[in-house]
Amino acid sequence: MLEITGLVAGYDRSVVLHGVSLTVPEDGVATVLGHNGAGKSTLLRAALGLIRPRAGTVRFDGRDVTRLPAHQRVRRGMAYVPQGQQSFPQLTTMENLRLVADGHRAGRAALAEALDLFPALREVATRRAGLLSGGQRQQLAIARALITRPRLLLLDEPTEGIQPSVVAEIQRTILQLASRGGLSVLLVEQHVGFALRAADEYYVLEAGRVTASGAGDEEAEGTVRRTLSV
Structure with a gap:
């Protein structure tokens, strides 16, 4: 590959x-x-x-x-998840995910798949990304990359x-x-x-x-x- x-x-x-x-x-x-x-x-x-x-x-x-x-x-x-658990801190977890999903044809289905992989993100869906723990932000960063179906x-x-x-x-x-x-x-x-x-x-x-x-x-x-x- x-x-x-x-x-x-x-x-x-x-x-x-x-x-x-x-x-x-x-x-x-x-x-x-x-x-x-x-x-x-x-x-x-x-x-x-x-x-x-x-x-x-x-x-x-x-x-x-x-x-x-x-x-x-x-x-x-290709999709890239750099160091540092990067996200848009002022947006909620779900807004971060939808921002990526809205730009892709299979966005909704891919978003649901990403949440199935990281079910803990559902529990913090309405929380601002800047208030998440480091582990939650890392899961969010990987989930966002996977929504692009790389x-x-x-x-x-x-x-x-x-x-x-x-x-x-x-x-x-x-x-x-x-x-x-x-x-x-x-x-x-x-x-x-x-x-x-x-x-x-x-x-x-x-x-x-x-x-x-x-x-x-x-x-x-x-x-x-x-x-x-x-």
């Missing part, structure tokens, strides 16, 4: 990614792990087209989208700074999404155990370079933890 080859990208004169290559399987999950500052968020932003690469290619569903702007990639089926979901640290009970709910939902088909996921995640349970393939990023990769399974956890402990 997504193939990144030899990607070089950064900001102004600073190069953050140095020849990164990875693939996200169709109807599968690829996970990117690494320490803070390794270039994980930059990788997602480059995949979506928010950063123009200096070298390398990005192919989405077999087509070269390297030079396409972000909004055209979104139209082709073919590829880019998730940046979806469990960061979230209370443990909600982390479990978000993890369950991501695993459910990954298992039902019709959606590919590129997941940046710090929780190694969850990341590898969710992943068909994993990549460890260090200083903007892929230093380890393989199939996501229980046997990989020891390898990844050793790599990240260096």
